[in-house]
Amino acid sequence: MSETKTLHAAFADHIANALDALVAAGTLPAGLNRAAxxxxxxxxASHGDLATNAAMVLAKPAGMNPRALAEAVVAELAKIPEVTEASIAGPGFINLRLAPAAWLAELVAIAALGADYGRSAMGGGTTVNVEYVSANPTGPMHMGHCRGAVVGDALAALLEYAGHKVTREYYVNDAGAQVQVLARSVHIRYREALGEAVGAIPEGLYPGDYLVPAGQALAAExxxxxxxxxxxEWxxxxxxxxxxxxxxxxxxxxALLGIExxxxxxxxxxxxxxxxxEAEAWLxxxxxxxxxxxxxxxxxxPEDWEPVELPLFRSTKFGDDQDRPIRKSDGTWTYFGADLAYHFQKAQECDALVDIWGADHAGTVKRIKAAVAAMTGAEGQDGKPGKPKPFEVKLVQMVQLLRDGEPVKMSKRAGTFVTLADVVREVGKDVVRFTMLTRKPEAxxxxxxxxxxxxxxxxPVFYVQYANARIASSLxxxxxxxxxxxxxxxxxxGDEEQGLxxxxxxxxxxxxAAAAAREPxxxxxxLxxxxxxxxxxxxxxxxxPDKRFIVASDATLTGARLFLALQIGQLLRNGLALLGVEAVEEM
Structure with missing residues (x-):
């Protein structure tokens, strides 16, 4: 990535330099934590262009009055050529007003950085495992899976752009009762492929026609x-x-959504x-x-319930409302026990974890977070409890499909739902991906x-795409x-252009901010x-007409405005790329 600095990064340096100057002068003590x-x-916006809380967060540890510290910081910041005004608001917030040249220089920075404008080293190369989709392998993807798939994929791209190393993971739930049901459903399609009239698919089995090819392949073999x-036997x-x-x-x-x-x-x-x-033994x-x-x-x-001794995880130590069994009475693993072991394995290979789940799994969030906190923070290097690895679960609400306001009928092929493939083929990948990100996932x-x-x-999909197409047309x-x-x-x-x-x-x-909050x-x-x-x-x-991008009578103004348009287009392309959406140039 180029060494060109963005305006906010440059002013973060300016503020750091101002604080260093106050330390050198003896105004501030050395060694203060400036992370906040x-x-x-x-x-x-009427207060200025930029603001800093430096005086507010450093005054107490420095043993100073916030406003007095703010005055000292302002005196240093006022020396910066791009600063036209530095003022104090309230108890010690500092507002800065910048010269137009500072903003115009940012256009040049966008041009210099291109696709890297916005890229950050914030993540420091730390590894993040993002697990998303993880739908039961019992049929094609449906729109209930789509939103989580897009959120997870966009989050992975965002975290990479912010300087993390990312592993995109899909957990295949192929050990539970649902895959036994799948096998029995395929057996019916296998018999059907051999000429048997199987009639209606029995209640409790998967009825969709998507299992027909699997049955035919088994019959052929x-x-x-x-x-x-x-x-x-089978x-x-x-x-x-x-x-x-x-x-x-x-x-x-x-793949239709561009997800791998x-x-x-x-x-x-x-x-x-x-x-x-191994996980149980470790625990x-x-x-x-x-x-x-x-x-x-x-x-x-008491007559309805028989007490059974089970291996229990101490999840109440980590905020859960009761300890949870990791095995059933017959010795097989509970869903929680299997998930616990899975996260135990994942946590050994990364610095942080993010799971994207459907909202119907909300009830299990507390216990799995307790498990990960226990497994990653149980023992530090000195033998004392360590700091748990960051772990977040993002819950994604279902999507209601409508056509002109009316609920969409289910897919004949799937039997019980509308497939993701059907939707993508009708409206396109870009429309689906962008739309899935136009609301918070929990909404x-x-x-x-x-x-x-x-x-x-x-x-919003059209509006953003159309902006890029207009820019391309002007160019x-x-x-x-x-x-x-x-x-x-x-x-x-002028002012309007500088506002952009x-x-x-x-x-x-x-x-x-979006990467830190895990909110693509x-x-x-x-955008x-x-x-x-x-x-x-x-x-x-x-x-x-004097405000158009192309003013035929003024080549120098036209050149400047086209340069502005070119850089706004670059920003649109950068943002759309993070979302996995193409920036179309004609509509």
Whole structure:
């Protein structure tokens, strides 16, 4: 990445230098922790261009009055050539007003950094495992999976852009009862492929036609060998082949969204490898698992419930409301026990973990977070409890599919739901991906087929894409008329144009904040704001020809405005790339 500094990074350095000067002068004590010092736009734009809380956060540890410290900091910051005004607000907040040249220089920085404008080293190369989708391998992807898939994939890209090393992981739940049901469902399709009239698929099995090819493949390979054979002879084989076929379908569905995982972790392989037993042994050695009896379930009488001794994880030590069994009474693993072992394995290979789950799993968040806290913070280098590795679970609400406001009928092929592939093929990858990020993942979402392709400002996908297309059109027109984007006369840009630059300059900060919060939707929100600001400026030219990007009578002004347009387009492309969305140039 280029050494060119963005405006906010440069002013973070300016503030650090000002504080260093106060330390050298004896005004501030040396060694103060400055981690909480920030530089950002003030909440009220009328207060200035940038604000810092340096005096507020350092006054107490320095043993100083915040306003007195602020006055000392302001005296240093006022020496910076780009600062036209440095003032104190309230008890010690510092507001800065910058010369227009500072903002115009940021346009040059955008041009110099190009696709790296916004890229950050904040992550410091720390490794983050992002596990997302992880749908049961029992059928094609449906729109219930789509939102989590897009959120996880965009988050992974965002974390990489912010300086982390990211592993994209899919946890294949291929060891539970659902894959046994899948095997039995495929057996019916296998018999059907051999000419048997199987009739309606029995209740409790998977009815979708997507299992027909799997049944046909088994029939072609094994003939009628397993038609009348007892289940014990074919269940494992059919389960293995069916899961493989479903995972191939799932990978294909995800590819339609431009999503690829580096790691597919198998629950069945995890258990067969003994990793779950290793996790239990480790937890017992650290007194985090013990043999005990659960309290009777609420509402049950003693006659309805038989106390059984089970291995219990001490999750109440970490905020859960009760200790949780990791095995069932028959010795098999509970879902929690298997998930605990899976996270035990993941946590050994990364610095931080993020799971993207459907909102229907909200009830298990507390216990799995307790488990990860226990396993990663149980013992530090000195033998004392260590600091748990960062672990977050992001819950994603379901998506309601509509067509002109009416619920969409289910897919005939899938049997019980609308497939992701059907939706992507109808409206396109970019529309699906951007739309999934236009609301916070924990908020309910309606996906209306008519509205997501509507060419209007009420459709955020169209509005952002259209801004980039308008920019591309202006650049093509300028080239055709002999005009070239130029940074030579940026001082000709007025307040309206500088307003666009001020908004664009927030992108690097936004990337870091969104990555730290694990919230990729913030990028989509920013793009919406930037597109709206661009369109507002563009519309000025409808009534005022002197405000158009191309002013035929003024080549120098036209060159400056085209340079501005080129850099706003760069920002749109950078943000869209993080979301996995193409920046189209014609619409």
């Amino acid at each position: 010092v920030t530089v950002e736009p003030p909440r009220d 094994f003939g009628d060998r397993y038609v009348t054979a007892p289940e014990s 269940l494992v084989l059919f389960r293995t082949r069916a899961v493989a076929a479903m995972m191939e379908m799932i990978r294909s569905d995800l 995982h580096e790691v597919f972790a198998s629950e069945a392989e995890l258990q067969a490898s003994g990793k779950v037993d 017992r050695a650290h007194d985090l698992v013990y043999d005990g009896i659960l309290e009777a379930p609420k509402g049950k009488t 309910q979402m309606d996906f209306d087929f008519a509205k997501v392709v509507e060419a209007s400002k009420d459709n 093509r027109k300028g080239q055709a008329e002999g005009f070239t984007p130029s940074a030579d006369n940026l001082a000709l840009l 630059v001020k908004l664009a300059a927030q992108f690097p900060r936004l990337v870091e 939707h913030r990028v989509a929100f920013f 919406g704001d930037l597109a709206a600001a661009f369109h507002s400026y563009w519309n000025l030219g409808n009534d005022r």
